[in-house]
Amino acid sequence: MKKVNLKNLFQKYAIYFVLVFEIIFFAFASDVFFSLKNALNVLRQISIVGIMAVGMTFVILTGGVDLSVGGVTACVGVICAKLMLAGAHPVIAILASLCFAAVVGLVNAFFSHEFKLNPMIVTLATLQILKGISYIVTGAIPVYGFTEKFKVIGQGHIGPIPIPIIIMIVLYILAYIVLTYTSFGQSIYGIGGNEEAVRLTGINIRKQKYTAYMLCSVITAIAGIVLLSRVNTAQPSAGFGYEMDVITGAVLGGISMSGGEGKITGVFAGVLVMAVLSNGMMMCNVTEYWQWVAKGVVMLAAITYDRIIKGGKV
Amino acid sequence: MQERDVILSLRDVSKSYYGVPAIEHITFDIYNGEIFGIVGENGAGKSTLIKTVAGAIPANGGEIRFKGEKLELKNPYEAISKGIGVVYQEFNLFPNLMVYENIFFGVEIKKNGFLDRKQMIEKSREILKELGFDFDVREKVRNLSPAFQQATEIAKCINHQVELIIMDEPSAPLTEKEVDQMFKVVRKLNDDGITIIYISHKLNEIMDLTDRVSVLRDGHYITTFITKETSENELIKNMVGREIADIYPAKELSDQEVILRVEGLNSSKVHDVSFELRKGEVLGFGGLVGAGRTEAMRLLFGADKKDGGRIYLHDEEVSIKSPTDAISHGIGLIPEDRKAHGLILNKSIFLNCLLPSLKRYSNHGFIDFKDSKKEIGEYYEILKIKATGQDQLCLNLSGGNQQKVVLEKWLLKNCDVLILDEPTRGIDVGTKQEIYQLIKDLAKQGKGIIVISSEMPELIGVSHRILVMHEGHITGELQGENITQEAIMTLAS
Numbered sequence: 167m168k169k170v171n172l173k174n175l176f177q178k179y180a181i182y183f184v185l186v187f188e189i190i191f192f193a194f195a196s197d198v199f200f201s202l203k204n205a206l207n208v209l210r211q212i213s214i215v216g217i218m219a220v221g222m223t224f225v226i227l228t229g230g231v232d233l234s235v236g237g238v239t240a241c242v243g244v245i246c247a248k249l250m251l252a253g254a255h256p257v258i259a260i261l262a263s264l265c266f267a268a269v270v271g272l273v274n275a276f277f278s279h280e281f282k283l284n285p286m287i288v289t290l291a292t293l294q295i296l297k298g299i300s301y302i303v304t305g306a307i308p309v310y311g312f313t314e315k316f317k318v319i320g321q322g323h324i325g326p327i328p329i330p331i332i333i334m335i336v337l338y339i340l341a342y343i344v345l346t347y348t349s350f351g352q353s354i355y356g357i358g359g360n361e362e363a364v365r366l367t368g369i370n371i372r373k374q375k376y377t378a379y380m381l382c383s384v385i386t387a388i389a390g391i392v393l394l395s396r397v398n399t400a401q402p403s404a405g406f407g408y409e410m411d412v413i414t415g416a417v418l419g420g421i422s423m424s425g426g427e428g429k430i431t432g433v434f435a436g437v438l439v440m441a442v443l444s445n446g447m448m449m450c451n452v453t454e455y456w457q458w459v460a461k462g463v464v465m466l467a468a469i470t471y472d473r474i475i476k477g478g479k480v
Numbered sequence: 481m482q483e484r485d486v487i488l489s490l491r492d493v494s495k496s497y498y499g500v501p502a503i504e505h506i507t508f509d510i511y512n513g514e515i516f517g518i519v520g521e522n523g524a525g526k527s528t529l530i531k532t533v534a535g536a537i538p539a540n541g542g543e544i545r546f547k548g549e550k551l552e553l554k555n556p557y558e559a560i561s562k563g564i565g566v567v568y569q570e571f572n573l574f575p576n577l578m579v580y581e582n583i584f585f586g587v588e589i590k591k592n593g594f595l596d597r598k599q600m601i602e603k604s605r606e607i608l609k610e611l612g613f614d615f616d617v618r619e620k621v622r623n624l625s626p627a628f629q630q631a632t633e634i635a636k637c638i639n640h641q642v643e644l645i646i647m648d649e650p651s652a653p654l655t656e657k658e659v660d661q662m663f664k665v666v667r668k669l670n671d672d673g674i675t676i677i678y679i680s681h682k683l684n685e686i687m688d689l690t691d692r693v694s695v696l697r698d699g700h701y702i703t704t705f706i707t708k709e710t711s712e713n714e715l716i717k718n719m720v721g722r723e724i725a726d727i728y729p730a731k732e733l734s735d736q737e738v739i740l741r742v743e744g745l746n747s748s749k750v751h752d753v754s755f756e757l758r759k760g761e762v763l764g765f766g767g768l769v770g771a772g773r774t775e776a777m778r779l780l781f782g783a784d785k786k787d788g789g790r791i792y793l794h795d796e797e798v799s800i801k802s803p804t805d806a807i808s809h810g811i812g813l814i815p816e817d818r819k820a821h822g823l824i825l826n827k828s829i830f831l832n833c834l835l836p837s838l839k840r841y842s843n844h845g846f847i848d849f850k851d852s853k854k855e856i857g858e859y860y861e862i863l864k865i866k867a868t869g870q871d872q873l874c875l876n877l878s879g880g881n882q883q884k885v886v887l888e889k890w891l892l893k894n895c896d897v898l899i900l901d902e903p904t905r906g907i908d909v910g911t912k913q914e915i916y917q918l919i920k921d922l923a924k925q926g927k928g929i930i931v932i933s934s935e936m937p938e939l940i941g942v943s944h945r946i947l948v949m950h951e952g953h954i955t956g957e958l959q960g961e962n963i964t965q966e967a968i969m970t971l972a973s
């Protein structure tokens with residue numbers, strides 16, 4: 167009986183063990199790593215990808231995936247920036263950008279649900295479109311020169327804590343509540359497990375899937391606005407390639423790509439594992455190229471470990 | 481016929497899942513050349529026992545000997561090459577491969593290093609023909625009816641020249657006619673010297689087919705009978721631990737108002753289906769598998785798109801375009817295929833039961849866990865679901881208990897019109913009786929019940945009225961005295 171419990175513990179909390187191991191390792195390897203300042207630093211670094219991962223979780227749980235999030239980040243930044251330069255109040259500009267993102271989510275859901283297309287392909291296409299739009303709107307020239315007030319979102323603090331971190335943590339808490347305690351959250355898990363069975367229980371699959379994709383895009387847009395405010399410049403290429411970091415974090419955190427499986431708390435840990443790794447290596451002066459190699463190795467190790475423990479013998 | 485040499489011997493075989501024992505100290509022998517039955521309630525451990533014999537799961541203790549030799553199988557493929565073939569409760573074929581590829585899996589015929597498809601096709605056809613089947617062996621298994629899938633599975637065993645075939649509830653997915661055919665196959669295999677282990681909840685089959693039969697209860701071996709010297713009642717008593725008198729409750733029909741009227745339901749497989757259902761009535765649908773009964777009900781439920789037809793509830797026309805519509809009008813459907821349509825296998829009993837009733841159990845979108853857990857717990861007790869708790873994944877339940885969860889989730893929904901498609905597939909006698917009682921109680925409460933069943937006695941036992949379908953048409957209606965097996969069969973073909 168004891169052995170079983172220990173195994174369960176490892177199985178459930180694999181990613182946390184990895185995280186703790188990483189932290190201990192770097193604490194010994196570098197003297198600057200283990201400090202409150204660096205901890206806040208790491209959290210601020212992950213805030214963008216961390217926020218995006220919240221949205222992605224909803225989509226992956228339904229059994230889908232959204233590759234367009236990198237494009238959404240860029241496009242939202244560009245649109246918000248242009249609107250502010252055109253004289254719109256920041257709040258209006260932000261709301262307009264969020265609406266734009268919601269439309270992107272709607273389009274993603276429409277094509278993947280109504281025509282039963284593979285969401286990977288659908289969102290790959292919208293990613294291309296969004297990339298194109300970002301460059302068209304800006305003419306490939308960065309946009310800057312916003313009001314001081316707008317900087318608060320990405321650069322401000324409440325007490326010692328940077329606002330992006332607060333936004334991120336709030337979103338994780340909200341997502342946790344939605345996924346665990348609401349009927350929307352529970353049906354999302356069901357849909358990922360067996361969509362047809364859920365349809366036959368009378369749950370409106372269409373509504374739930376549209377909601378998931380739109381949530382994903384809108385939450386990504388929040389990340390895009392935080393990013394815009396932090397760098398204070400809209401780059402048409404901002405956020406490109408982030409989709410991989412986001413999906414990596416979610417999968418490391420135990421979200422199953424086939425849907426229906428995994429917890430939002432795990433996702434947070436998954437994103438942290440990758441961030442701590444790159445931060446730690448930076449502190450130890452490892453070059454970026456070696457960092458890539460190390461990240462790939464850790465990812466392989468983590469998912470293999472997970473598979474062995476979960477898929478192992480009964 | 482029975483030479484007394486032992487082909488398979490079990491000594492103290494035990495297996496537990498996550499520390500919970502499923503079978504304990506099972507000890508018995510199976511003689512060479514006999515047909516050996518195993519019976520027991522849902523979750524008694526029948527499937528677990530044969531999975532350990534076949535090497536699909538490792539035993540925790542004990543010894544299994546096959547032809548005197550100790551068996552230590554690491555995987556099911558080893559079993560078939562050693563001479564033990566299994567026809568699982570849930571088939572174990574590659575659905576995306578063709579019939580002959582499945583039959584020859586692992587023992588492909590090769591010529592000059594290449595697969596000799598022509599010969600494999602030829603030989604597959606021969607084996608199936610011997611068994612009395614004639615269908616395209618180049619069809620993908622996925623597209624076959626359950627009967628043909630089973631035939632493929634058996635052909636695979638024959639092709640591997642096994643000496644022992646274990647069949648786990650082989651008749652569950654079959655129609656009566658197909659069961660007769662399967663019986664012939666089993667008898668023929670047995671005449672050819674193959675030993676058969678036959679698991680079933682249908683005791684008449686056990687009485688018909690087997691030479692000896694063992695009873696399991698709660699993971700324990702109870703006893704073995706020589707079939708000729710026992711009776712169904714004695715078996716039941718040993719399985720359940722008590723006697724069961726009348727399995728079907730007496731029918732009472734009060735003449736009440738029409739609750740549901742269907743007119744001219746049409747699709748590619750359903751033609752002009754019209755009928756009425758009264759409050760308090762149990763309406764049976766008879767016919768052969770493929771007669772369009774399931775399809776008709778799916779149209780009514782909005783699961784498939786209909787080409788035409790009107791649906792009236794309490795004399796008012798309603799538009800049903802999706803299951804969501806149907807359910808909001810108080811119509812529920814318990815589907816026949818529990819794995820594909822009935823359950824989310826890798827989710828808990830709780831979530832599966834919760835989903836149809838989400839609206840009732842939530843408050844502004846937030847789920848009331850206390851209430852829902854309590855009510856789900858009540859039906860869980862009534863249905864005597866055997867599990868470690870509501871949080872157990874459906875994947876880890878025995879076949880019959882999975883079926884009970886499907887029933888439970890719809891009972892909780894409390895629909896006015898409830899359609900049950902093969903509701904007792906894989907369910908043990910004791911529970912069957914309880915389910916029939918439940919159906920009767922629902923009807924008595926004034927609900928309209930539709931039952932589709934391929935088990936003739938069941939259909940006759942529960943229905944007040946029976947509509948028979950053939951090739952998508954309703955071919956006749958039977959009521960009262962006129963309900964007989966013969967009458968149904970005549971209308972069905």
Ligand SMILES: Nc1ncnc2c1ncn2[C@@H]1O[C@H](COP(=O)(O)OP(=O)(O)OP(=O)(O)O)[C@@H](O)[C@H]1O
Nearest residue numbers: 497502522523524525526527528876877878879880
């Ligand atoms: N993979 C599993 N994990 C955990 N428990 C399991 C697993 N498979 C079976 N069990 C449990 O073991 C017990 C025996 O199950 P088994 O499938 O052998 O029953 P059975 O006699 O075949 O029942 P049925 O007639 O319903 O098919 C049940 O209580 C079941 O819940």
Ligand SMILES: [Mg+2]
Nearest residue numbers: 527569878879
């Ligand atoms: Mg079983």
